[in-house]
Amino acid sequence: xxxxxxxxxxxxxxxxxxxxxxxxxxxxxxxxxxxxxxxxxxxxxxxxxxxxxxxxxxxxxxxxxxxxxxxxxxxxxxxxxxxxxxxxxxxxxxxxxxxxxxxxxxxxxxxxxxxx
Amino acid sequence: xxxxxxxxxxxxxxxxxxxxxxxxxxxxxxxxxxxxxxxxxxxxxxxxxxxxxxxxxxxxxxxxxxxxxxxxxxxxxxxxxxxxxxxxxxxxxxxxxxxxxxxxxxxxxxxxxxxxxxxxxx
Numbered sequence: 727x728x729x730x731x732x733x734x735x736x737x738x739x740x741x742x743x744x745x746x747x748x749x750x751x752x753x754x755x756x757x758x759x760x761x762x763x764x765x766x767x768x769x770x771x772x773x774x775x776x777x778x779x780x781x782x783x784x785x786x787x788x789x790x791x792x793x794x795x796x797x798x799x800x801x802x803x804x805x806x807x808x809x810x811x812x813x814x815x816x817x818x819x820x821x822x823x824x825x826x827x828x829x830x831x832x833x834x835x836x837x838x839x840x841x842x
Numbered sequence: 843x844x845x846x847x848x849x850x851x852x853x854x855x856x857x858x859x860x861x862x863x864x865x866x867x868x869x870x871x872x873x874x875x876x877x878x879x880x881x882x883x884x885x886x887x888x889x890x891x892x893x894x895x896x897x898x899x900x901x902x903x904x905x906x907x908x909x910x911x912x913x914x915x916x917x918x919x920x921x922x923x924x925x926x927x928x929x930x931x932x933x934x935x936x937x938x939x940x941x942x943x944x945x946x947x948x949x950x951x952x953x954x955x956x957x958x959x960x961x962x963x964x
Contacts, residue, residue: 730895770960770962771962775959775960776957777941778955779956780955781951788942794924798920800848803930815915824906825909828906830906830927831904832902832919834897
């Protein structure tokens with residue numbers, strides 16, 4: 727079954743890392759991207775570029791910024807294909823942002839009422 | 843441009859959903875399905891819709907942190923906010939305005955919100 731791993735971290739942190747630290751973290755992300763369990767994922771542009779859309783009645787309301795203001799921002803995600811949530815959490819623990827921020831692991835809903 | 847559309851659900855809807863019997867939940871889903879089918883019928887052929895992931899309720903999630911080499915896993919979502927991520931769709935649109943027009947067609951946009959985030963292409 728599939729799990730979405732939402733990656734949260736402090737946005738300013740990356741700019742403060744040395745070149746060496748960045749390369750080291752980047753290689754960890756690349757290694758995770760190449761895992762056979764990784765079936766999707768993206769890095770997102772900063773929260774400053776977020777646009778939130780709501781429709782109420784016939785009116786489309788567009789606001790700048792994310793739907794929720796958090797200290798740690800959503801910076802990207804992976805999609806893992808795993809046999810259990812424990813396995814997905816083990817992969818999530820390898821995401822560098824887990825060491826300073828947090829990774830939320832969410833089962834992808836499978837129609838029929840129960841995750842497959 | 844590629845955008846990630848974060849589909850939110852609000853806490854009241856999630857709570858209502860969790861109180862439903864399986865029959866009620868199935869009926870509620872049946873009501874939603876035609877709206878989604880209409881969206882895919884219209885936008886599918888344009889190539890605007892990429893992978894999509896509908897998520898199980900936030901309470902089924904776990905949050906993973908690693909501190910000093912130790913993995914700490916807690917039940918539930920990362921943030922206790924009124925709106926929670928309920929799904930994610932990857933969309934392809936010429937610009938932000940085109941992405942907004944697509945977001946405004948996603949069924950959850952009437953009850954909650956859709957947050958658009960540009961994807962960084964590597």
